[in-house]
Amino acid sequence: MLGTQTKLEAILSDLEQAATLDGMQRVSEALREYYRVDHLVYHWVDSSGDQYGCGTYSDEWQQKYLQENYLRIDPVIQGCYQRFHPVDWKRLDWSSKAAREFLRVSGEYGVGNQGFSVPVRGPRGQFALFTINHSCDDEEWAVFTQDNRRDLILIAHYFNEKALEFEPDRQPEQQQALSPREVDAMTLLAIGYSRAQVANKLSISEHTLRVYIESARFKLGALNTTHAVARAMSRGLIVV
Amino acid sequence: MLGTQTKLEAILSDLEQAATLDGMQRVSEALREYYRVDHLVYHWVDSSGDQYGCGTYSDEWQQKYLQENYLRIDPVIQGCYQRFHPVDWKRLDWSSKAAREFLRVSGEYGVGNQGFSVPVRGPRGQFALFTINHSCDDEEWAVFTQDNRRDLILIAHYFNEKALEFEPDRQPEQQQALSPREVDAMTLLAIGYSRAQVANKLSISEHTLRVYIESARFKLGALNTTHAVARAMSRGLIVV
DNA sequence: TTCCCCCTCCCCAGAAATGGTGAGGTCAAC
DNA sequence: GTTGACCTCACCATTTCTGGGGAGGGGGAA
Numbered sequence: 222m223l224g225t226q227t228k229l230e231a232i233l234s235d236l237e238q239a240a241t242l243d244g245m246q247r248v249s250e251a252l253r254e255y256y257r258v259d260h261l262v263y264h265w266v267d268s269s270g271d272q273y274g275c276g277t278y279s280d281e282w283q284q285k286y287l288q289e290n291y292l293r294i295d296p297v298i299q300g301c302y303q304r305f306h307p308v309d310w311k312r313l314d315w316s317s318k319a320a321r322e323f324l325r326v327s328g329e330y331g332v333g334n335q336g337f338s339v340p341v342r343g344p345r346g347q348f349a350l351f352t353i354n355h356s357c358d359d360e361e362w363a364v365f366t367q368d369n370r371r372d373l374i375l376i377a378h379y380f381n382e383k384a385l386e387f388e389p390d391r392q393p394e395q396q397q398a399l400s401p402r403e404v405d406a407m408t409l410l411a412i413g414y415s416r417a418q419v420a421n422k423l424s425i426s427e428h429t430l431r432v433y434i435e436s437a438r439f440k441l442g443a444l445n446t447t448h449a450v451a452r453a454m455s456r457g458l459i460v461v
Numbered sequence: 462m463l464g465t466q467t468k469l470e471a472i473l474s475d476l477e478q479a480a481t482l483d484g485m486q487r488v489s490e491a492l493r494e495y496y497r498v499d500h501l502v503y504h505w506v507d508s509s510g511d512q513y514g515c516g517t518y519s520d521e522w523q524q525k526y527l528q529e530n531y532l533r534i535d536p537v538i539q540g541c542y543q544r545f546h547p548v549d550w551k552r553l554d555w556s557s558k559a560a561r562e563f564l565r566v567s568g569e570y571g572v573g574n575q576g577f578s579v580p581v582r583g584p585r586g587q588f589a590l591f592t593i594n595h596s597c598d599d600e601e602w603a604v605f606t607q608d609n610r611r612d613l614i615l616i617a618h619y620f621n622e623k624a625l626e627f628e629p630d631r632q633p634e635q636q637q638a639l640s641p642r643e644v645d646a647m648t649l650l651a652i653g654y655s656r657a658q659v660a661n662k663l664s665i666s667e668h669t670l671r672v673y674i675e676s677a678r679f680k681l682g683a684l685n686t687t688h689a690v691a692r693a694m695s696r697g698l699i700v701v
Numbered sequence: 702t703t704c705c706c707c708c709t710c711c712c713c714a715g716a717a718a719t720g721g722t723g724a725g726g727t728c729a730a731c
Numbered sequence: 732g733t734t735g736a737c738c739t740c741a742c743c744a745t746t747t748c749t750g751g752g753g754a755g756g757g758g759g760a761a
Contacts, residue, residue, distance in 0.1 A: 266700055290645070292700060293641060293644045293645055293648060293699075293700075294641050294644070298700055299697070299698075299700075302584065302697045302700050303584055303696075303697035304584065305583040305584065305587070305621070305622070305625055306622050306625075317638060318707090318758090318759080319640075319641045342582035342583065342584075343544075343545035343582065344542065344543050344544065344545065344582075346701075347545065348700070371615055374614075374615060374618055375611055375614060375615060378614055381545070382545070382546050385545055385546075400736080400737060400738085401737090402737075402738065403737095410687055410688075410691075411687065411688070411691035412688065412691070413683060413684035413685060413687075413688035413691075414684075415684075415685065415716095415717070415718090416717075416718070417717080425738085425739070425740090426739075426740060426741085428739085428740055428741060428742090429738070429739050429740060429741095431718085431719085431720095432738080432739080432740090433738085434718095434719095435719090435720085436737090443653060444653035444654075444655075445653060445655065445718085445719080445747095446687055446718075446719085447650055447651065447653075447686055447687045447690050448650075448651070448652065448653035450687050450690065450691055451650075451651035451652070451653075451690055451691070451694060451701055454691060454694050454695065455694065455701050457588075461691055461692075461695050640706085640707060640708085641707090642707075642708065643707095655746095655747070655748095656747070656748070657747080665708085665709070665710090666709075666710060666711080668709085668710060668711060668712090669708075669709050669710060669711095671748085671749085672708085672709080672710090673708090674748095674749095675749090675750085676707090685717095685748085685749080686748075686749090
């Protein structure tokens with residue numbers, strides 16, 4: 222539609238004015254009213270495992286989610302993490318036991334059966350999710366998502382933009398680039414070689430290799446080799 | 462604005478119908494007409510350094526760009542790669558000698574002095590840029606970008622979505638899933654915990670933990686723990 | 702019911718990784 | 732022309748991981 226709604230305009234304008242996470246919270250609620258849906262959530266997942274966000278899910282559900290570490294089994298997260306584009310929850314994989322259990326529990330906490338989630342990404346592996354959620358039949362939901370898809374993409378974008386304003390520490394951590402040799406080392410480790418094999422592959426001594434791993438580890442703020450490789454990957458410094 | 466232009470609607474509808482890169486090319490040209498700007502480009506940069514895209518830059522400039530490997534010094538690429546949000550070219554860093562030289566040469570090839578670029582990201586380090594480019598004064602450009610910012614974000618999004626349709630190697634992977642415990646293990650290892658710490662965190666014995674790591678390693682076809690974590694990440698099985 | 706997967710626990714010995722420190726060379730930049 | 736980042740090599744002792752074993756209980760699926 223590329224929308225013609227002036228009321229939506231007003232809400233988005235409020236979002237642009239928002240100065241705190243609370244402000245975003247209020248915008249979430251306004252959007253929920255506007256769209257007449259059950260829930261609307263913005264959810265950030267950090268490369269260090271931190272999570273935060275805002276939205277209309279009940280406190281109980283949010284607490285339960287964190288407590289049970291549902292991040293690990295939530296098919297919405299799992300699915301969107303592998304996807305490029307917005308996705309309807311029906312198209313996700315709910316077949317695993319854990320997923321069905323998750324679905325059952327989430328229902329008990331008032332999460333609707335229909336959902337539409339927009340993944341948002343940034344540099345250094347930033348990942349966030351904007352979700353709109355409702356209880357209704359498939360047809361009604363199909364019409365809704367069809368009609369509002371574009372606006373939802375934009376809203377996701379603006380939520381993310383806003384969220385970043387409140388997290389200054391996420392931005393300026395200047396990308397500590399790895400040296401070519403460090404990249405080589407991280408890459409080969411990531412594809413399964415042992416230290417000895419990597420050293421051999423790079424035609425250097427294992428001692429030298431260790432220096433690279435150490436310096437990469439230091440630059441990445443990693444606690445061990447596996448962590449360093451994981452960080453290098455999630456920051457897009459190496460590609461495997 | 463969230464646009465009210467029905468002509469834009471028609472062009473985007475054409476984009477949705479496009480079945481080849483040529484189709485996108487024609488849409489680029491239609492959009493250039495529509496916005497009355499000099500150029501409009503979609504540029505994909507692959508994780509392995511491959512590039513492709515479509516747009517209205519002259520063949521000479523595209524060839525020159527590849528030949529000189531401008532990807533390395535282009536401040537638009539450099540800047541957007543580290544940024545979350547759309548950016549006006551004026552806000553980029555053109556101070557280096559290489560950047561100024563690049564600017565001069567690009568001008569000779571018909572690239573306008575004003576530009577607005579939208580970065581788009583996907584899983585596994587996919588990165589693309591949608592750029593609109595023109596020759597005019599700052600004020601006129603400010604008005605233009607102000608008015609069309611939202612539509613441009615959406616267009617960037619749709620170009621990317623379309624481009625992915627032509628890249629078959631991305632989608633069809635439905636492989637061995639990890640059990641929740643295995644996901645836990647992989648995730649905690651990825652964020653830097655040692656085996657002992659992970660076991661402690663999960664309140665299980667280290668022996669048990671090892672079973673999970675081993676079974677995850679087996680499922681992932683990995684040679685060691687680091688490899689397993691790397692594979693779990695690159696397959697999007699864990700979110701770090 | 703039986704089979705298979707998931708979760709949990711245990712032993713051992715050898716292989717590999719780690720953390721700290723030190724040293725010398727090149728090359729580009731300030 | 733010194734500084735700093737990068738690449739290369741070395742030794743030490745200690746911790747951690749790895750790769751084989753084996754075992755029992757629970758639950759879903761066929």
